[in-house]
Amino acid sequence: MRFYSVALCLFGFCIAVSSKAQGTVKSPATPAQAPRLVGYYFGKKARSGFDLRTAPVEKLTELIYSNVRPNEDGTCALVHPDVDETNFEILRSIHASHPDLHLLLSVGGAPPSRFFSRIASTTALRRKFAESCVELALKNGFDGLDIDWEYPVNDGIPGNAIRSKDRRNFVLLLKTTRSVLNRRMGRKHGLLTAATTAYWNHLPDLALSEITRYLDWFNVMAYDLSDMNPQSASHASSLFAWRKTPNQKPEAQALANADAAVAWYLSHGVPAKKIVLGVPFYGTVWTGVSKIDHGLFQSYTGRMGQDDGVPFRTIHDELGSYTRFWDEKAQAAWLYGPNGTMISYEDQQALTAKVRYVRRNGLGGIMFWEISEDDEDFDLLNTLYAEMRSKYGADQVRTEINNAR
Numbered sequence: 146m147r148f149y150s151v152a153l154c155l156f157g158f159c160i161a162v163s164s165k166a167q168g169t170v171k172s173p174a175t176p177a178q179a180p181r182l183v184g185y186y187f188g189k190k191a192r193s194g195f196d197l198r199t200a201p202v203e204k205l206t207e208l209i210y211s212n213v214r215p216n217e218d219g220t221c222a223l224v225h226p227d228v229d230e231t232n233f234e235i236l237r238s239i240h241a242s243h244p245d246l247h248l249l250l251s252v253g254g255a256p257p258s259r260f261f262s263r264i265a266s267t268t269a270l271r272r273k274f275a276e277s278c279v280e281l282a283l284k285n286g287f288d289g290l291d292i293d294w295e296y297p298v299n300d301g302i303p304g305n306a307i308r309s310k311d312r313r314n315f316v317l318l319l320k321t322t323r324s325v326l327n328r329r330m331g332r333k334h335g336l337l338t339a340a341t342t343a344y345w346n347h348l349p350d351l352a353l354s355e356i357t358r359y360l361d362w363f364n365v366m367a368y369d370l371s372d373m374n375p376q377s378a379s380h381a382s383s384l385f386a387w388r389k390t391p392n393q394k395p396e397a398q399a400l401a402n403a404d405a406a407v408a409w410y411l412s413h414g415v416p417a418k419k420i421v422l423g424v425p426f427y428g429t430v431w432t433g434v435s436k437i438d439h440g441l442f443q444s445y446t447g448r449m450g451q452d453d454g455v456p457f458r459t460i461h462d463e464l465g466s467y468t469r470f471w472d473e474k475a476q477a478a479w480l481y482g483p484n485g486t487m488i489s490y491e492d493q494q495a496l497t498a499k500v501r502y503v504r505r506n507g508l509g510g511i512m513f514w515e516i517s518e519d520d521e522d523f524d525l526l527n528t529l530y531a532e533m534r535s536k537y538g539a540d541q542v543r544t545e546i547n548n549a550r
Contacts, residue, residue: 180503180533181510183207183364183421184526185251188232189225191517192456197235200516201523202246204530207336209249209291209364210236211515213281214257219264219273221281224257237286249336250282253293255302261294262306265314274318275325283329289336290322291364296342298350316355323359336361343367343406343423345396354414363415364512367406368425371489373397377442378431381489382424383475384498390442402475403499407508417507424499424511426518426525427454428480428490439470440487441479456518457525460490493528500532 184205186197202208210232214224223229240248253261264270282290295301297311308314319339326335339356341363342348357363368382374397380387383402387393399405403422410420433446449455460480467482469492476498480488496511503511511529519525 180500180508181206181362181421181512182529182533183209183510183512185209185211185513185515186232186517187211187515188228192458195517197232197516198239201526201530202239202516203243204526205246206510207247207249208236208239208516209251209338210287211251212254212257212293213250213252213278214254215252215260215264215274215278217260217263219270219277221252221274221278224254233285240286247288247336248286249289249291249338250278250285250287251291251293251340252278253295253340255295256305258293258295258301259305261318262297262308262311262314265294265297265311265318266308268317268321271314271318271321272325275322278322279325279329279335289326289338289361291338291340292319292322293340295340296347296350298347300347312350312352316352316359319356319359338362338364338421340364340366340423343370343403345373345400345405348406348409353410357415357419360419362419362421362509363410364421364423365403365406365410366423366514367403368423368514369429370397370401371429373401376444378434378440378445378448378487379442379489380472380475380477380479381429382491382495383472383477384495384502385475387442387472388474392444393442403502407506418509421509421512422499422503424491424496424513425454426457426491426513426515428457428460428488429454431487432485434481434485434487436481436485439468439479439481440485441470441472441481443487445485445487455488455490457490458518458520460488461520461524491525493524496525496528497532500529504533 182205186208188210212224213221216222236248240246264274278290294315297315298307301307323337326337337359338361341351343365371379371381374393377392379393385404386402387398389398407420411417430449431445434440435443437443467480470479470481471494476495478490478492478495500511
């Protein structure tokens with residue numbers, strides 16, 4: 146991020162870009178000085194044959210299991226009981242072997258966010274939610290919760306309820322959850338995080354300066370950003386702004402990138418150490434893309450998003466049939482290949498740039514979705530870990546984070 150203070154406004158959406166947050170508030174824990182490496186694991190949709198026990202989880206500081214859902218009555222329930230209970234046993238075994246690895250339980254996600262708005266709207270349901278979710282987490286050996294409401298106030302998938310008061314109610318939901326977590330954990334600090342948006346049209350719906358009081362950090366989902374520019378194939382998780390071309394929305398060109406999202410969080414009261422930058426371990430795919438500029442910012446005939454996207458392991462195995470390109474301005478990679486197929490994805494060069502960005506700007510770390518989508522050799526995870534270790538030894542990372550807690 147370049148350090149200056151200006152206001153970028155497009156269609157009523159403004160970012161005050163600054164090298165410093167405009168204010169800080171009392172935190173539940175002193176921010177760590179070393180970057181976190183946070184990985185999600187989606188147990189139900191893990192790749193065939195994937196065994197988490199063989200993954201290098203010791204390279205992570207936190208592992209987040211996805212997901213459980215909030216019911217209409219405020220209780221927390223398993224989404225996939227056929228695999229969740231088995232996975233919980235595996236996680237307990239991993240925790241016993243790696244006691245410094247913190248485990249968090251993710252509550253929500255896209256479809257399971259249906260009742261968040263209702264639950265957050267009343268004191269009784271907020272309390273029931275907090276008690277139920279904390280109980281579910283603690284009895285299964287987790288160190289805390291990650292709240293994934295997609296999304297307060299507007300949008301989300303069809304059927305997810307929204308209210309104009311969601312912005313304020315989300316603060317109250319987190320406040321209640323933090324209170325219950327503190328009480329239940331006693332002298333041990335329970336972790337509370339949230340998976341939050343990087344979309345320009347969702348960011349104003351988060352009362353960040355208030356939310357940050359109750360969270361240990363934000364897992365900022367700086368991916369699927371090509372959704373802001375649906376008419377052409379573009380970068381899904383670029384670090385910086387795209388170059389200007391005629392066939393893209395101005396707000397997407399300027400704001401569909403990690404740097405713009407980080408600037409928003411900083412300018413709205415979130416300390417840098419509480420921003421954990423999210424990266425995808427999957428590719429976004431367009432088909433029938435014009436060969437002009439190797440497909441970048443061109444029209445297309447078909448598209449696959451996150452749910453139908455391509456895991457990095459598949460991309461890695463099929464690289465030979467594609468040509469790889471690098472956007473120096475956006476610091477992003479893409480592939481163009483057979484039958485006009487374009488794939489926006491993260492590779493080692495893109496991830497290295499992001500880790501260096503995190504370190505340069507004093508951010509809290511890197512998060513990724515999700516570990517089973519890496520290749521067989523865990524090249525993406527190893528790239529993140531190696532780049533972090535270039536400054537911090539593995540033991541130092543864990544020591545600093547544990548001391549901060």
